[in-house]
Each structure stands twice: as C-alpha cells, then as structure tokens.
Amino acid sequence: xxxxxxxxxxxxxxxxxxxxxxxxxxxxxxxxxxxxxxxxxxxxxxxxxxxxxxxxxxxxxxxxxxxxxxxxxxxxxxxxxxxxxxxxxxxxxxxxxxxxxxxxxxxxxxxxxxxxxxxxxxxxxxxxxxxxxxxxxx
Numbered sequence: 343x344x345x346x347x348x349x350x351x352x353x354x355x356x357x358x359x360x361x362x363x364x365x366x367x368x369x370x371x372x373x374x375x376x377x378x379x380x381x382x383x384x385x386x387x388x389x390x391x392x393x394x395x396x397x398x399x400x401x402x403x404x405x406x407x408x409x410x411x412x413x414x415x416x417x418x419x420x421x422x423x424x425x426x427x428x429x430x431x432x433x434x435x436x437x438x439x440x441x442x443x444x445x446x447x448x449x450x451x452x453x454x455x456x457x458x459x460x461x462x463x464x465x466x467x468x469x470x471x472x473x474x475x476x477x478x479x480x
Contacts (some may be wrong), residue, residue, distance in 0.1 A: 343368060343376055344370070344438060347384070347433075347435060358438055362453075381417070385399075388444060398434070399433055399446065401433070404432060410425055416436065436448075438456065
C-alpha cells in the first residue's frame with residue numbers, strides 16, 4: 343500500500359495525492375500534525391528505502407536546521423531522528439512510500455514508479471517510447 347506523508351500547508355502533498363487518485367492507486371494519507379507527529383518507526387521505515395539516507399529526507403540548508411546542528415558529521419542517527427520528530431518542517435515533503443520504493447517531493451516522472459509495471463509498459467508502447475521488438479532484443 344502506498345502511503346503519502348505531508349503537512350497541511352504543503353501543496354505538493356495534495357498534488358501527489360491527486361495524481362495517485364487520478365491513476366486509481368490506493369493510498370493512505372498520513373498528515374503530520376502536532377496531535378499525530380511522525381514516529382520513530384516511520385522515519386526508520388523511510389530511511390531503509392531512502393537511497394541516500396538522511397540526505398533524501400532532511401532540508402539541510404534551512405536556518406532552523408543550521409541553528410540546531412553545527413556539524414552534521416557529529417550527529418548520531420538517533421539525534422537526527424529526534425530533530426525530525428520535533429521539527430517536522432525540516433522533512434522534505436511529501437514523502438510517497440510503499441513496500442519497496444520511496445519518492446520525495448512531487449515529481450510526475452518519479453512518482454510513475456508506483457504505477458503497475460504492465461501499465462508503464464503499455465504507456466511506453468502507446469507513446470512510441472520503444473517497440474516490443476526492441477524490448478526483447480536486449
């Protein structure tokens with residue numbers, strides 16, 4: 343199941359969810375709020391799927407982050423997770439995740455990875471991206 347993490351003031355989250363709905367993909371909306379903050383287990387789940395670890399998740403260049411961390415190399419994993427829990431605005435959002443994939447932000451090209459393989463294949467054939475002969479000759 344696809345899960346979309348977002349903040350209410352983040353327009354990209356709404357765009358991502360609209361795109362998923364348009365393509366008939368079932369999802370769970372996970373709005374991060376003070377009442378329902380992001381949890382340690384959720385961040386660890388993201389880190390396992392993030393190709394570049396914290397680099398994919400944290401807004402490093404924000405003033406808030408630089409005020410909290412003078413040297414990121416001295417930070418433990420637990421400390422960085424704690425910062426993300428306390429300050430969810432430091433998380434790059436939306437985060438779209440399933441059992442195998444993670445996409446940060448709304449990028450229509452990247453989010454297509456959540457479409458079923460047969461659908462992506464059919465769309466490439468229709469668009470002229472490649473022919474069946476090319477697919478099987480490699």
